[in-house]
Structure formats: structure tokens, C-alpha cells
Amino acid sequence: MKQNQYIIDINEQNLSEILQLSQQTPLVFNFYAPSHQESADFLALLEKIADQFAGQFILAKVNCETQQMIAARFQIQALPTTYLFKNGEALDAFPGALSEQDLQQRLSVILPKEEEIKFNQALDLLANQNYTDALPLLKDAWTLSDKKNSEIALLYAETYIAIKKIEPAQDILNQIPIQDRDSRWQGLQAQIDLLIKAADTPEIQQLQADYQRNPSSEIALKLALQLHQAHRNEEALALLFNILKQDLSAENGEVKQQFLAILSAIGNNDPITTKYRRMMYSLLY
Numbered sequence: 001m002k003q004n005q006y007i008i009d010i011n012e013q014n015l016s017e018i019l020q021l022s023q024q025t026p027l028v029f030n031f032y033a034p035s036h037q038e039s040a041d042f043l044a045l046l047e048k049i050a051d052q053f054a055g056q057f058i059l060a061k062v063n064c065e066t067q068q069m070i071a072a073r074f075q076i077q078a079l080p081t082t083y084l085f086k087n088g089e090a091l092d093a094f095p096g097a098l099s100e101q102d103l104q105q106r107l108s109v110i111l112p113k114e115e116e117i118k119f120n121q122a123l124d125l126l127a128n129q130n131y132t133d134a135l136p137l138l139k140d141a142w143t144l145s146d147k148k149n150s151e152i153a154l155l156y157a158e159t160y161i162a163i164k165k166i167e168p169a170q171d172i173l174n175q176i177p178i179q180d181r182d183s184r185w186q187g188l189q190a191q192i193d194l195l196i197k198a199a200d201t202p203e204i205q206q207l208q209a210d211y212q213r214n215p216s217s218e219i220a221l222k223l224a225l226q227l228h229q230a231h232r233n234e235e236a237l238a239l240l241f242n243i244l245k246q247d248l249s250a251e252n253g254e255v256k257q258q259f260l261a262i263l264s265a266i267g268n269n270d271p272i273t274t275k276y277r278r279m280m281y282s283l284l285y
Contacts, residue, residue, distance in 0.1 A: 006059060007047060007051075007058075007061070008060050010060050010062045010067065011066075012069060018058065018060050019085070020088070022085035022088050022089075023088040025055075025058050026056070026084070026086045026111060027083075027084070027086070028046060028060065028085075028110075030042075030060065030081075031071055031080060032061065032062070032063065032064065032080050033063065033079055034065065036080075038079070039080035039097070041097065042097035043080065045097075046059055046103075047059065049100070049104070053111065056112060057107070057111060078095035078096065080095070081094070084106070084107070084110045091110060092109050094106065114141075114144050115140075115141040115142070115144035115145045115149065115152065116141075118137045118141040118144070119137070119141045119152050121137050122134040122137040122138045122155070125137070126155075126159065131159055131162055131163050135156075135269045138156040139156065139269070141156075147175060150180035153172055154188065157173050157188055161188060161191050164195060165266070165270065166195050166199065166231055166232065167232070167233060167234040167235075167272060168272060173185060173189060199230035199232055203226050204226045207222055207223040207226060210223075217243050217255055218251065221240075221251060223239060224258060224262070225258070227239070228265070233262060233266050233270075233272055234272050234276075236262055237259060237262055237272065240255050240259040241259065241276065241279060244256060244259060245283065248284075259276075259280065
């Protein structure tokens with residue numbers, strides 16, 4: 001939002017509209033008078049914090065010298081007086097000025113949590129199909145919620161499914177509590193099942209059969225490449241890692257090179273990368 005969108009002068013004409021906005025956006029309703037120094041100074045502090053939070057809440061200013069009807073409606077008896085609204089309800093109200101630290105603590109009642117901010121940022125990116133930048137935000141949001149916010153987890157898994165990364169999506173769905181596995185969870189699981197079937201190509205099936213008969217590093221390399229192309233990266237990495245545990249220089253170093261190439265291709269934002277990079281370090285050092 002631009003400043004004139006999140007710092008607003010209240011009058012009789014816009015009062016109802018601004019109060020209704022609190023259904024979607026937290027609202028700080030401040031009553032002051034320019035001739036009342038304490039209230040004017042406190043308003044300046046509120047404006048400073050509103051700029052810092054840049055649209056995470058609306059600061060509605062009521063000049064009691066010019067808007068006496070509104071002040072009377074709220075039965076204002078002291079300046080400054082501040083109301084805090086969220087979801088259309090006044091959650092807090094206090095007379096007098098507060099220190100910046102005390103004000104920040106009071107505002108925490110209505111301000112979105114950090115995971116909510118990151119989740120909403122990810123939603124904006126996903127609206128433009130920017131999956132790459134949305135994934136780390138969703139990862140952070142889910143971690144900040146101690147992996148308890150299933151709405152975040154479902155969107156996180158859905159984003160991986162959108163880019164056909166089956167394994168991290170399945171890992172996330174597996175961590176969602178049984179009681180939260182609603183129709184949306186079932187739908188995402190069904191999408192994963194379809195992707196797995198589609199990824200089980202005849203070439204993969206043949207190479208898997210060949211590898212069972214002859215578990216050589218040469219066949220493993222071919223199978224790992226096919227699995228990677230089918231977005232079955234964890235299977236590919238596990239296959240190659242089992243060979244590297246026995247011989248780091250297998251196939252003249254090609255197994256190690258292919259292992260690292262897959263890690264590089266799937267990127268640092270994929271949790272599988274972190275897992276298998278650690279496993280590789282354990283072999284190297």
C-alpha cells in the first residue's frame with residue numbers, strides 16, 4: 001500500500017468504510033488533537049510504526065478538534081485514546097501514550113505473525129506462477145509455525161506438485177496430522193499417485209529389472225538418469241549413494257559426478273538436497 005492507503009484521516013464520510021476494512025486488515029484507530037502535545041507526539045510514533053510495517057495495519061487518525069461527533073460516538077474522555085481492531089472487532093483499547101516498546105507489544109495482538117506474512121508473500125508469488133521464489137517462503141512459514149499450520153503445509157506440498165517434484169511433496173503430506181487430512185489433502189495425495197504412475201515409464205521398469213539381475217554401477221547410472229528425468233530424485237540419489245558408499249570413484253568418478261549434478265539440478269531449496277549433501281559430506285570428511 002502507498003502511505004495514503006494505510007494512514008488515513010477519518011471523517012463522517014469514510015468512518016463506516018474504514019471500520020469495515022478491519023474485516024480484512026488490522027486497524028489502529030487513534031484519537032488525538034493537534035493542540036494536545038502528548039496526543040500529537042503519540043500519533044507521530046504511530047505514524048512511524050505504520051511506515052515500518054508498510055501496510056500490515058491501517059492507521060486511522062481522528063482529529064477530535066474537527067471530528068467531535070466521532071469522538072462523542074466513541075465516548076472519548078482522554079487524549080490520546082487508541083483502539084485496536086482485527087476481523088471487525090475491537091480487541092483492545094487504551095487511553096494515554098505508550099513507549100515505543102510497549103506499543104509494539106500491544107500491537108502484536110492484531111499484527112500478523114511472521115509465518116502469516118511469509119505465507120501471504122508466497123500467495124502473491126504463486127498468483128504469478130513464481131514457484132521458485134514461493135518455495136523458500138513457504139518452507140520458512142511452515143518452520144515458523146513449528147510445522148503445526150496445516151494450511152501452510154498443504155500449499156507447500158501443492159507448490160511442489162505443481163513443478164512435479166513428487167518426493168518433497170509426499171514428505172510434507174506425510175507430516176500433516178491425521179485429523180487435518182481433509183478432502184484437500186486427499187486430492188493432493190491423489191495427484192501424487194497419478195504423477196508416480198506417469199513417472200513409472202517402460203524405460204525405468206526395464207532398467208530396474210536389469211539392475212535387479214545385475215546391480216552394476218553402469219546400469220545404476222542409466223537408471224538414476226531416467227529417475228531424475230521423471231522427477232524421482234530421491235530414488236536416483238539413494239541408488240547412486242549406495243554405490244558411492246562402496247566406491248567413491250565408481251565408474252571413474254562418473255557416479256559421483258552424476259550424484260552432484262542431480263543435487264545441483266534440483267537446487268538448494270529442495271529438502272532432498274540438504275539431506276543428500278550431508279550424506280555426501282559424511283563420506284568425504
